[in-house]
Amino acid sequence: xxxxSIFDYGxxxxxxxKSSLQRNGAEEVSVTNDLDSDSSIDDLDGIVLPxxxxxxxxxxxxxxxxxxxxxxxxxNTPILGIxxxxxxxxxxxxxxxxxxxxxxxxxxxxxxxxxxxIPHIGWNCLEITSKDSKLFEGVPNRSWVYFVHSYxxxxxxxxxxxxxxxxxxxxxxxxEINNIYCTQFHPEKSSTVGEKMIKNFVxxxxxxx
Amino acid sequence: MTVAKRIIPCLxxxxxxxxxxxxxxxxxDAGDPVKLAKQYSDEGADELIFLDIxxxxxxxxTMKDIVKNVASVINIPFTVGGGIKxxxxxxxxLLSGADRVSINTAAVxxxxxxxxxxxxFGKQCIVVALDVKRTFDKKGKxxxxxxxxxxxxxxxxxxGKKATxxxxxxxxxxxxxxxxxxxxxxxxxxxxxxxxYDIELINAICDKINIPVIASGGCGSVxxxxxxxxxxxxxxxxxxxxxxFNKAKLKEVKKYLTENxxxxxxx
Numbered sequence: 379x380x381x382x383s384i385f386d387y388g389x390x391x392x393x394x395x396k397s398s399l400q401r402n403g404a405e406e407v408s409v410t411n412d413l414d415s416d417s418s419i420d421d422l423d424g425i426v427l428p429x430x431x432x433x434x435x436x437x438x439x440x441x442x443x444x445x446x447x448x449x450x451x452x453x454n455t456p457i458l459g460i461x462x463x464x465x466x467x468x469x470x471x472x473x474x475x476x477x478x479x480x481x482x483x484x485x486x487x488x489x490x491x492x493x494x495x496i497p498h499i500g501w502n503c504l505e506i507t508s509k510d511s512k513l514f515e516g517v518p519n520r521s522w523v524y525f526v527h528s529y530x531x532x533x534x535x536x537x538x539x540x541x542x543x544x545x546x547x548x549x550x551x552x553x554e555i556n557n558i559y560c561t562q563f564h565p566e567k568s569s570t571v572g573e574k575m576i577k578n579f580v581x582x583x584x585x586x587x
Numbered sequence: 588m589t590v591a592k593r594i595i596p597c598l599x600x601x602x603x604x605x606x607x608x609x610x611x612x613x614x615x616d617a618g619d620p621v622k623l624a625k626q627y628s629d630e631g632a633d634e635l636i637f638l639d640i641x642x643x644x645x646x647x648x649t650m651k652d653i654v655k656n657v658a659s660v661i662n663i664p665f666t667v668g669g670g671i672k673x674x675x676x677x678x679x680x681l682l683s684g685a686d687r688v689s690i691n692t693a694a695v696x697x698x699x700x701x702x703x704x705x706x707x708f709g710k711q712c713i714v715v716a717l718d719v720k721r722t723f724d725k726k727g728k729x730x731x732x733x734x735x736x737x738x739x740x741x742x743x744x745x746x747g748k749k750a751t752x753x754x755x756x757x758x759x760x761x762x763x764x765x766x767x768x769x770x771x772x773x774x775x776x777x778x779x780x781x782x783x784y785d786i787e788l789i790n791a792i793c794d795k796i797n798i799p800v801i802a803s804g805g806c807g808s809v810x811x812x813x814x815x816x817x818x819x820x821x822x823x824x825x826x827x828x829x830x831x832f833n834k835a836k837l838k839e840v841k842k843y844l845t846e847n848x849x850x851x852x853x854x
Binding site for chain 1: 589590591592593628633655658659662663664665678681682683684685686687705706707708709710711712768769797798799822823852853
C-alpha cells in the first residue's frame with residue numbers, strides 16, 4: 379500500500395491534488411501541517427509539496443517542522459514539489475524575504491516583466507531534455523501542461539533540469555535530483571498527460587518502499 | 588512556442604443547476620454542473636469557471652459540495668467564484684477543490700481583500716471579475732464615443748444589478764496593483780446576446796494592464812472566438828451557451844482556431 383502525505387501550508391489546492399493522487403494509484407493520501415510529530419505520517423512513502431501559495435507564509439509553515447522534513451530528505455523519501463513547492467526547495471526567492479529550504483542550490487526569480495504578461499497562466503509545451511527522467515516515463519516530448527506562476531527557478535547545476543518551456547524566456551519546467559521531483563507546472567491539472575506523471579510519482583514511491 | 592490561448596466553458600450555477608441568462612436576466616436551465624464539468628474536461632476544455640451567480644446577492648455560501656464533486660472528476664484547472672467575502676471563504680473553496688478563486692462584489696466593497704488574498708494564496712490564485720456596462724450619462728475617467736453618443740465603461744456589482752460609479756479601466760489598473768493575477772472581463776452589454784465579444788471594451792482594458800485577461804459575454808459562434816483572438820490581446824475566451832446548448836464542440840473550436848493560426852493546446 380502506497381502512503382503519501384500532502385503538506386498543507388494553509389493555502390494549497392489540497393483537494394484536487396488529493397483526488398488526483400487517489401485516482402492514480404495512491405491508496406492512502408493524508409494531509410498534514412506537521413512533519414515532526416503527526417502520527418499519520420509514520421512510514422510515509424512519499425511527500426507532496428503543493429503549488430498554491432505565497433513564498434514567505436509557506437516557508438514559515440514548513441520551518442515549524444523543519445527537523446521532521448529534513449529526516450525525510452535524509453531517508454531519501456520521494457518528494458514531489460509542484461510550482462511553489464518546487465520554488466521553496468531553493469536558497470531564496472524574489473517573491474519573499476525569508477531564506478528558502480536550501481535543498482537545491484540556486485534561486486527563484488521573477489518572470490521578465492517587460493516581455494510577457496505576469497503571471498504565466500495556461501497551457502505550454504514541454505521540451506523534455508532528459509531521457510532518463512523517471513517522472514516522464516511514457517510522457518511524449520512536446521506534451522502540453524498547465525502553468526500558473528509568476529516566478530521561475532534558476533538552479534546552479536543545470537544538469538538537474540529535465541524539461542524546459544518557453545514564456546518570453548526559456549524556463550526550467552521540471553527538475554530531478556536524488557529522489558526529489560519538481561515541476562513548475564501543475565501535473566494534477568494537466569489532463570491525461572499530467573495524470574501519467576502523477577502515476578509515475580506514485581510508482582516511484584512504491585519502488586522506494 | 589509560447590502559452591496557448593485558452594477556451595473556457597463557464598458554468599453559471601443557480602440553486603444547484605447550471606443556468607444561462609441574457610443580459611444577466613431570464614435564466615434558462617442548462618443541466619447538471621458535475622456532469623457538464625466532466626464532459627467539458629474530457630472533451631478538451633483548457634479550464635473551467637464555475638460561478639455561483641446568486642451567492643453575492645443572497646449572501647449565502649458557495650455550494651461547496653458541488654465544487655468537491657466537480658473537482659473529484661476533472662483533471663484540468665478549475666476557478667470558482669460567487670459570494671467570496673473573506674479569506675476563510677477562499678480557503679474553504681480551495682480546500683473543496685478549486686484551484687483559483689474569483690472575486691467580484693466583495694473586491695469593490697473592500698479592495699484590501701485582493702491584497703489579503705494575494706499575500707496568503709499568491710497572485711496566481713486570485714481572479715478578479717469585472718462586470719462592465721456602458722454608461723451614457725455622467726462622466727467617467729475614460730470617455731468613448733460612437734454614433735455621436737459619449738459613454739464610458741462602468742463597473743456593476745451584485746450580479747449586474749447595482750451601478751458603482753467606478754470607471755472599469757481605472758478599476759482594472761487598481762486591481763492589478765493590489766495583486767490580482769487575472770481579470771475575468773464580462774460585458775453586460777453583450778452577455779447572452781450571442782452577437783460576439785465586446786471587442787471595444789476588451790481592447791480598452793488589455794491596453795492598460797499587464798496581467799492576463801479572460802474575455803466573457805457575447806460568444807455565439809466559433810467565429811466570435813476567432814474574432815476576439817484576432818482583434819484583441821486577450822488570453823482566454825469564455826463561453827457558456829455555445830457549449831451548454833451544443834452549438835459547437837470544443838474539438839471543432841480548437842480545429843478552427845488552429846486552421847486560422849491561433850495557438851491552442853492540441854487535443
